[in-house]
Amino acid sequence: MPRPAKVTRDQIVAAAIRLVDRDGAAALTMSRIGEELGVAAMSLYNHIDNKEALLDAVAETILSDITVPSTASGWESIVRESFRSVRRVAHRHPALFPLVLDRVPHLLGEARLIEAFLEVMCAAGFDERTALGAFRILSDFTIGYVLAEARGITLEPGQGRLQAGSLPSESFPRIAQVLPQLGAEDRDADFELGLDLILTGLRAWLSDRTATRPTVD
């Protein structure tokens, strides 16, 4: 005789995200999720295979929050906005994002993002191989940057993660000189600067190639 389900798969995924956002990555436990939903831990296995599969589902959900703007305003701003979107999503789920990244390589959502990126870049005149290289560089830069932010940066306004006493300014004169200058805006500025450097390089690559081999066919 069938029985009405007390929880659904979607509720489990949502509870997992809520839990990590609220209590940190260490709180992501089958029992804690159950507690969150008024159900015993073992009940979750009626709806998901195991914890790994749950993390995949969580990761797909987070990935789907990344937005690629509609193809209006040229490849550079589409690309720039896309990676800003990655960073925005990471900021929304700082504790969760590192867990998501572990799952990304085998997710379908990632393939969708790559396909969309290649589409934009090829339309702009890049060949597939170069476009993929550009994707790796831009996304790995973004991921590294965002991960550093999520983890807590070494040198930050104030004093950063290194304990105040542990950095004798006579052994670290340059660091002692930058530290007081740092403001919170600098994290945004450095990310944008990184995107700029890479995009400028790609722009140069493109104008070189369209100069030597002017738009055939």
Next chain:
Amino acid sequence: MPRPAKVTRDQIVAAAIRLVDRDGAAALTMSRIGEELGVAAMSLYNHIDNKEALLDAVAETILSDITVPSTASGWESIVRESFRSVRRVAHRHPALFPLVLDRVPHLLGEARLIEAFLEVMCAAGFDERTALGAFRILSDFTIGYVLAEARGITLEPGQGRLQAGSLPSESFPRIAQVLPQLGAEDRDADFELGLDLILTGLRAWLSDRTATRPTVD
């Protein structure tokens, strides 16, 4: 009455590294380390505070393998070689590197690397603030890249991490087109291209500034 120690702190750190290199990150367990050294798990607590402290020690050891070349050949090749060294170390310990990264922000070794980088860049004519921005961009790019390699890249020569069947080429035409072109060398090439793009941008920044404000004092 004193008793000769069966293990030392250094042996514990070495065993931990060996273990992860051989059996993967999941094998890093107090009991497995004890087993490796012929000692019960609890004995380790006579030499280290807890597992977190052990991971810090492991991370410091790995960090110290990163080499910054002697100041011979100009800032660009010093910088390039330094980040190549990071990647080399990561390749030597693929399973361990993600764990190390979690610890990096509060390690003294990281501060030493930053200080050395700032030194090189300031000698080349950068101000401290810009030099720190450059460090963030270069190191976060490198870390993101190397992490993607350690985790397994989505699109790789062969088929990559996505299961063969799961990528219908009619929904992913661009990906279907690049995949067969990819060779193993492309991972090196894309990393070097990323360094090139960033370094080219920094070079441009430097020549702009020395042009407008020619080497005073």
Next chain:
DNA sequence: ACCTGAACACCGTTCAAGT
């Protein structure tokens, strides 16, 4: 069809007892 108590093999860590 879904829930759960009991059980299993594993964690990290503490502490008292040993040498």
Next chain:
DNA sequence: ACCTGAACACCGTTCAAGT
């Protein structure tokens, strides 16, 4: 000064028994 058996509070997961 160092090692360890027993114990504790936690993991993820399975399975048989319940509705």
